[in-house]
Amino acid sequence: MADKVLMKGNEAIAEAAIIAGCRHYFGYPITPQTEIAAYMAKKMPKIGGVFLQAESEIAAINMVYGVASAGKRVMTSSSSPGVSLKGEGLSYLAGADLPSLIVNVQRGGPGLGGIQPSQSDYFQATRGGGHGDYHMIVLAPASVQEMAELTIKGFELADTYRMTSMILADGTMGQMMEPVALDLKVNPAPEKPWATTGTKLQREHNIINSLSLIPEELEKFNFDRYERYKIVEEKETMYEEYMMEDADICVTAFGIAARVSKNAVDEARKRGIKAGMIRPITLWPFPVAPFAKAADKVKEFISVELSMGQMIEDVKLATSCKRPVTLCNRAGGMIPDPEQVLRAIEAAAKNGGVR
8 A cells, every 4th residue: 555645735736746747837826825836846946847936827827828838747826816817828728729737726705805715716717717718627626635636637638638727626625634645647748749849840830829810710719629628528527426326415515515515414314314415526527417317316406615606507507407406605715514514404305305
């Protein structure tokens, strides 16, 4: 059995990125993700990598664009308002079909908000994050081990589909410490014949650009990109089901909310309530299939969120509104406790799915 190291979630992300072959990191300090930048600042110079604290989040994301254009694995990280500043760059990365990894360790908002954990950037992440028609692959870890594993996965998916991957973690995931196994399997970066690596007089010039002034061409680029997104939706959805075999009530949550919810499901079972849970791991593509299947047998869905209710909309879409979907939430940096979730489960069981 592999040895484990006690690490913060943020540190696990940084070490996993290095294991994945990332040798370029550009970032800017902001709570609660600053440990990622601090870790990279210490480690990158020792392994021949590049760490640069940019003058702003805007600068950092454009540096990512440059390194991604050269075909290298590259990462930046920030927290909610910092990711908003990166929005234009995220759109440019999508428009140029460049693979990269972005980490958002969310804090409460809107505005500067607070530094406590939140999940209120769900809309921003799953709907693109910037202007135009595009998607990012969005991965939601629920443990420090998954912080590491999904970082590796994020780089690999980005390379496979020439897309931006995002780790969407709440501040609790970034700050909590757990044992982590770092013997992580990594697929090396594939050949990237499109990269701007210099021609050596052996090929035509590669041009990386998101500008297209001919409407017919831009339309084709968008249609082609969405054909690729369909493949991602078909092949790359990830989720966990817990006690769903005979469940009457389905709780759904991600990140720290999923850990809280699992405890509530266990307690509900002790009280004779057939509760279960579906935990989306990919927030985009959203795992529609298990929710559609559950909608044919459960009485009610409960979406547990650290927001005013964002993922709940995808749950309603995935279930075609066949069953009631209710919200159990805290906001502004507060976290639901198992008792709050349990009360929501008991209310759903008593109500019998009628709202």
